[in-house]
Amino acid sequence: MTSPSNAQLREILVDMVMARTQSGRLWNLQRQGQVGTVAPIDGHEATIVAAVHALETEHDWVAPQYREPLALRRYGPEILERFMLYSLGHPAGGHIPEPIRVLPNQISLGTQIPHAVGIAWGMTLRSEPGVALVFFGDGSSSEGDFYEAGNLAGVLNAPVVMLCVNNQWAISTPVHQQTAAESFAAKAAGFGIPGIKVDGNDAAAVYDAVDEARSRALAGKGPTLVEAVIYRLGAHTTADDPTRYVPPEDLEAARRNDPILRLRSQLEELGLWDDDAQAATEAEAMDLLDKALDAAKAMPLSPDAVLDHCFSADTQRLERQRADLLEAGQREDR
Amino acid sequence: MENPLEDVATSDLTMLQAINETLHAEMARDDRVVVLGEDVARNGGVFRATEGLFEKFGEQRVVDTPISEAVIAGATVGLAIAGLVPVAEIQFLGFSYQAMHQLAGQVARLRYRTQGRFDPSITIRAPFGGGVRTPELHSDSLEAQFANMAGLKIAMPATAADAKGLLAASIREPDPVLFLEPLRGYRGIRGDVPDGEHLVPLGVARTAREGDDIVIIAWSYQVELACRAADTLRSEGLSVRVLDLRTIVPLDIEAIATAVSHCGRAVVVQESCETGGFASEVIATISDECFWDLEAPVARVSGYDVPYPVGMLEDHYVPDEARIIAAVRHTLELA
Structure with missing residues (x-):
């Protein structure tokens, strides 16, 4: 296990601040009707950013749920560019270009866990030196896919890191109504694999946990279930009103444990961060997001793109439907 | 009528033998092909469709899975993303209900939702159909449910020769194919099957x-x-x-x-x-x-x-x- 260097921690903080700034900006853009549903990242930054900073981007795959993209900056600027397309509802938002080893968002909860196990299994068959890191929430851990995938991963000894981001809430359902288990990490026992619980607001702790899990996997010792305990500081999404169910005193306490404030104060004490660094990072984040959004808005889209990429080539049925669609468009044009 | 097989060497095979031979041939032809499912390895499948694959191609490429239809289907998505060509078996099509969210929501949509980033070269084999006095949920003909899932191709051979030609084409297809094998046909249908390479394109009646x-x-x-x-x-x-x-x-x-x-x-x-x-x-x-x-x-x-x-x-x-x-x-x- 290697702990992150101070320089790495600073890079992690940059990505965390970027993610929160951009998430806030997207929230406002959604309220203006410019983008679709947004799942705010507040409170998740240390867990997601530090986890991907423990990866080797050339070899390791990331299978996100849906809240992660703004925090996956380490995998390249294309992630933000594609996420802006996705947020606009452009189909190209689902196409993360080669050779970036990141899957698009997964809305069907938990279904990405079997995919990650399949990828990890496939990498061992191809003798590739990589792991698959899969993100899912405390709520997703109640899906059958979590159990089937965790069980198969254990049986196959697949190099997968299952990262359960326990933010205490599945929309309005609190963790005690999600499971009677003492922790989500404890569920690893049923798979015969190690389960570890970390403070997900501590970037260095998450980095260490994922780094260790990755090393185990690459050494042929199989999967690890990591539970990162955090608190969702914002709404589930722009369609949610958490004041209906989140106790204000709990939220207040969680805000005092904000992962960005923690890492900031740590790096400020080391002289690696200050208000100027914070302001410059936030400004850059806004600039990058606006540019990516402008580029996404300029991306062309033809009406018959609705039929593209269903199959490798159009079937007879799709050929007919494409002709009908284009003919209807020509009638409208006239 | 014209016999398209009259000029090629053939063997008289049951549909089951044709399927088994094709799996052997495709695994030998392409080392990316992996077979996974319940009882497919040492047991050679409950109908023996995968017989001999484990002995010939080994435990890395012919894998007995836990009884988990959802992760059998779901893992094929990951295997395909990793560059392999999975051929999964759902032991009976009626059990596919336990994999439906992965088949409909993930396998069928992988190409579309990633706009062609990944080639879902996935074949899901499953026996189905009536007439052999099976227990409950072993015989159901569910093809229309799958035909309503855009993105999935569905092959349903009626002859031993087509079982070979369509299965080989399905495994080589860059789109996901549900390959449905009639229980009564496994041993009840037999006929001349071309020796060597035989491909029947999908979509040609x-x-x-x-x-x-x-x-x-x-x-x-x-x-x-x-x-x-x-x-x-x-x-x-x-x-x-x-x-x-x-x-x-x-x-x-x-x-x-x-x-x-x-x-x-x-x-x-x-x-x-x-x-x-x-x-x-x-x-x-x-x-x-x-x-x-x-x-x-x-x-x-x-x-x-x-x-x-x-x-x-x-x-x-x-x-x-x-x-x-x-x-x-x-x-x-x-x-």
């Missing part, structure tokens, strides 16, 4: 019997029954064509239109429930393509709108030669 008065449109084991019905009626002087769809997705719309336009009368046969079955899609296609060539309404021979029944009742549920013949006679008698 086959004329199983030539005829001019009426066409019976069918797929999978019902083609066998349709051919028996056609042969019986031929001895009475009726000229009955049989069109074997081979794949219901892609659907060979042109072949359906050509056959129905030529004959003017049609009967569509399926094993599934009547309501929402794939026969409805075929009949709607006939209406779209060649309604004015029809001389009589199109008849449908189906299972009934009940769950697949237990053994003592299944012969009353699954269409048989007598019901097909009755539908043909009725359709021919109409003005």
Whole structure:
């Protein structure tokens, strides 16, 4: 296990601040009707950013749920560019270009866990030196896919890191109504694999946990279930009103444990961060997001793109439907 | 009729032997092919479809999974993303309900939702269909449910030669294919199968019997029954064509239109429930393509709108030669 260097921690903080700034900006853009549903990242930054900073981007795959993209900056600027397309509802938002080893968002909860196990299994068959890191929430851990995938991963000894981001809430359902288990990490026992619980607001702790899990996997010792305990500081999404169910005193306490404030104060004490660094990072984040959004808005889209990429080539049925669609468009044009 | 096999060396095989040989050949041809499923390795599959693969290709490429249909289907997505060519077995199609969210929501949509980033070279094999007195949920014909999942191709061979040609094509296909194997056909269908490479493209129907008065449109084991019905009626002087769809997705719309336009009368046969079955899609296609060539309404021979029944009742549920013949006679008698 290697702990992150101070320089790495600073890079992690940059990505965390970027993610929160951009998430806030997207929230406002959604309220203006410019983008679709947004799942705010507040409170998740240390867990997601530090986890991907423990990866080797050339070899390791990331299978996100849906809240992660703004925090996956380490995998390249294309992630933000594609996420802006996705947020606009452009189909190209689902196409993360080669050779970036990141899957698009997964809305069907938990279904990405079997995919990650399949990828990890496939990498061992191809003798590739990589792991698959899969993100899912405390709520997703109640899906059958979590159990089937965790069980198969254990049986196959697949190099997968299952990262359960326990933010205490599945929309309005609190963790005690999600499971009677003492922790989500404890569920690893049923798979015969190690389960570890970390403070997900501590970037260095998450980095260490994922780094260790990755090393185990690459050494042929199989999967690890990591539970990162955090608190969702914002709404589930722009369609949610958490004041209906989140106790204000709990939220207040969680805000005092904000992962960005923690890492900031740590790096400020080391002289690696200050208000100027914070302001410059936030400004850059806004600039990058606006540019990516402008580029996404300029991306062309033809009406018959609705039929593209269903199959490798159009079937007879799709050929007919494409002709009908284009003919209807020509009638409208006239 | 023309025999496309007359110039090639063939072997007389059951459908099961043809499937097994094809799996051997495709695994030997492409080392990216991996076989996964319940009891597929040491046991060679509960029907022996995967027999000998484990011994020949080893435990890395022929893998017994836990009893977990969802992760069998879901893992194929990951394996395909990692550059492999998974051939998964769902032990009986009725068990696919436990994998439905992965098949419909993930396998079928992978190419579309990633806009072509990944080639889902995935084959899901599953036996199905009635007539062999299986326990509950072993016999259901669910093909119409899968045909309603955009992005999935569905192969349903009716002959041993097509089982080979369509399976080889399915494994090499860059799109996901559900390959459905009729239980009664495993040992009940046999015939000449070309030796060596034999590919049948997906989406090209086959004329199983030539005829001019009426066409019976069918797929999978019902083609066998349709051919028996056609042969019986031929001895009475009726000229009955049989069109074997081979794949219901892609659907060979042109072949359906050509056959129905030529004959003017049609009967569509399926094993599934009547309501929402794939026969409805075929009949709607006939209406779209060649309604004015029809001389009589199109008849449908189906299972009934009940769950697949237990053994003592299944012969009353699954269409048989007598019901097909009755539908043909009725359709021919109409003005």
